[in-house]
Amino acid sequence: MIELKRIIEAILFSSSRPLKLKVLAKKLAIYSSEEILQALEELSDEYSHSDRAIEIVTVSGGYQMRTKIVFREWVAKFVKEKDIGLTRPMLEALSLIAYKQPITKQEIDIIRGVDSTRMIKQLLERRLIEIAGRTDDVGKPIVFRTTETFLEVYGLKDIGDLPTLKEIEALEN
Numbered sequence: 001m002i003e004l005k006r007i008i009e010a011i012l013f014s015s016s017r018p019l020k021l022k023v024l025a026k027k028l029a030i031y032s033s034e035e036i037l038q039a040l041e042e043l044s045d046e047y048s049h050s051d052r053a054i055e056i057v058t059v060s061g062g063y064q065m066r067t068k069i070v071f072r073e074w075v076a077k078f079v080k081e082k083d084i085g086l087t088r089p090m091l092e093a094l095s096l097i098a099y100k101q102p103i104t105k106q107e108i109d110i111i112r113g114v115d116s117t118r119m120i121k122q123l124l125e126r127r128l129i130e131i132a133g134r135t136d137d138v139g140k141p142i143v144f145r146t147t148e149t150f151l152e153v154y155g156l157k158d159i160g161d162l163p164t165l166k167e168i169e170a171l172e173n
Contacts, residue, residue: 004031004039012043018062018152060151061158084126084153093119094128098150098162102132102143120144128153 007028012019021040025033040063044056053071056063067075086094093116096108108116123129132145146159156162163171 001035001039001042004028004035005043008036008039009043012056012063012065015064018059018064020062023062057155058157059155060148064152066155084128086126087119089114089116090119090122094123094146094150097123097129097144098146098159101145101159103145104135104137104141104143106141108144 021033021037024036028036047055053068054065055068057066092112093108096111097103105116105120127147127149129144129150130147132143134140134142151158
C-alpha cells in the first residue's frame with residue numbers, strides 16, 4: 001500500500017487536471033479500484049491532518065492536489081491564476097445555468113431581461129456549459145447545463161457544493 005500511495009501522490013502532483021478513480025484504475029491496472037480508493041483516502045487524510053500547504057481535494061468528480069486556501073495570497077505573488085475572463089453578463093448567465101440547470105436560453109433571457117445569445121456562445125466556447133438536450137416544449141428548445149470544467153474552475157466536487165442563497169447573503173453581511 002505504501003508504494004501505491006507514493007505512485008498516486010506522484011501522479012496527482014504532476015497532473016494539472018483532477019484525476020477520476022476510473023482513469024487511475026485503468027492506468028494502474030495491477031491494483032484494484034478498492035486499493036486505489038483506499039490509498040487516495042489515506043493520502044487525503046494524511047495531507048489534511050498535517051502542516052503541509054497542499055491538500056488533496058475532490059474536484060469535478062476526480063482527485064487533485066491543490067494549495068490550501070490560506071496560502072493563496074502568497075502563491076498569487078509567484079503564480080498567475082488562469083483568468084477565465086468572464087464579464088458580468090457572462091457571470092449572470094453562468095449563475096442562472098448553474099442554479100437552474102437544465103435551463104433554456106429563453107428562460108435565461110426572461111430572467112436577465114436581455115438576449116443572452118452571445119453570453120451562451122462564449123460560455124460554450126470556454127467549455128463552462130454544454131448542451132444537455134432538448135425539452136418537450138413547442139419548438140423543442142435546447143437546454144444547457146454546467147460542465148466538469150465549470151466544477152474544476154470553481155473548485156466544486158459537484159453542483160451540490162454551490163453556495164445557497166442564505167450562505168451568499170451571510171457573506172454580503
